[in-house]
Amino acid sequence: MSSILFEIRDQVAFITLNRPDKLNSFNREMALLLQARLDECASLHEVRAIYLTGAGKAFCAGQDLVEVTDANGPGLSKVLIEQYNPIVTRIRNLPKPVVAAVNGVAAGAGANLALCCDMVLATKSASFIQAFSKIGLVPDTGGTWFLPRLVGWQKAAGIAFLGDKIPAEAAERMGMVYAVYPDDEFAGASRALTAVLAEMPTRALALTKHALNYSATNTLEAQLLLEDELQQKAAQTKDYSEGVNAFLNKRAPKFTGQ
Numbered sequence: 216m217s218s219i220l221f222e223i224r225d226q227v228a229f230i231t232l233n234r235p236d237k238l239n240s241f242n243r244e245m246a247l248l249l250q251a252r253l254d255e256c257a258s259l260h261e262v263r264a265i266y267l268t269g270a271g272k273a274f275c276a277g278q279d280l281v282e283v284t285d286a287n288g289p290g291l292s293k294v295l296i297e298q299y300n301p302i303v304t305r306i307r308n309l310p311k312p313v314v315a316a317v318n319g320v321a322a323g324a325g326a327n328l329a330l331c332c333d334m335v336l337a338t339k340s341a342s343f344i345q346a347f348s349k350i351g352l353v354p355d356t357g358g359t360w361f362l363p364r365l366v367g368w369q370k371a372a373g374i375a376f377l378g379d380k381i382p383a384e385a386a387e388r389m390g391m392v393y394a395v396y397p398d399d400e401f402a403g404a405s406r407a408l409t410a411v412l413a414e415m416p417t418r419a420l421a422l423t424k425h426a427l428n429y430s431a432t433n434t435l436e437a438q439l440l441l442e443d444e445l446q447q448k449a450a451q452t453k454d455y456s457e458g459v460n461a462f463l464n465k466r467a468p469k470f471t472g473q
């Protein structure tokens with residue numbers, strides 16, 4: 216059985232981390248397979264949104280420590296440079312919305328994998344843990360970049376230093392999570408929201424994602440210029456024409472992602 220399950224259905228690519236007996240912790244094979252599937256999602260026109268989740272009772276417990284502590288294994292630096300960092304950059308540069316459907320515990324690199332996605336949805340029983348300090352490490356997989364921007368400096372420092380378990384509803388209040396659903400409603404509700412994204416103007420969403428990426432480091436003046444540049448590109452798409460036409464004719468738009 217593959218460590219990454221992949222299916223395209225109704226314009227959504229469903230990617231499932233599939234090592235449930237290890238709480239979907241990453242080994243090298245799974246990390247490289249995820250990179251390949253993200254590349255596939257970027258290249259396929261029929262994919263207009265990505266739904267990333269975990270098999271079994273966990274989203275992802277982070278790095279498989281058996282692999283990383285093996286004397287003949289890849290070592291921490293190689294794991295970050297060749298496995299996690301490319302996953303983060305692929306997700307942030309992928310010109311389509313990526314939804315993290317956190318169905319259980321998201322710990323260590325698994326927590327930060329969720330946070331680097333465009334939207335995080337969580338089941339009520341899910342939790343987020345910056346587990347690094349518990350074993351004498353530093354948050355990676357973009358955690359030190361995403362956390363302060365999502366929750367503020369003080370909360371980010373406390374979460375990173377203490378490594379406390381943050382329940383999903385608390386994570387939502389802090390701004391780490393977009394929405395939390397009851398466990399028995401989670402699969403249907405999270406997939407329905409992703410389906411809505413897949414029917415929206417995909418190129419406009421990609422340009423919005425690009426603007427959000429740059430907003431963290433741009434000055435206001437630079438961001439205003441970027442918005443102008445991206446708006447001109449959006450205005451040349453077929454979906455823009457369709458959206459305006461639908462609005463003027465008082466009907467629902469039918470976007471194609473072009």
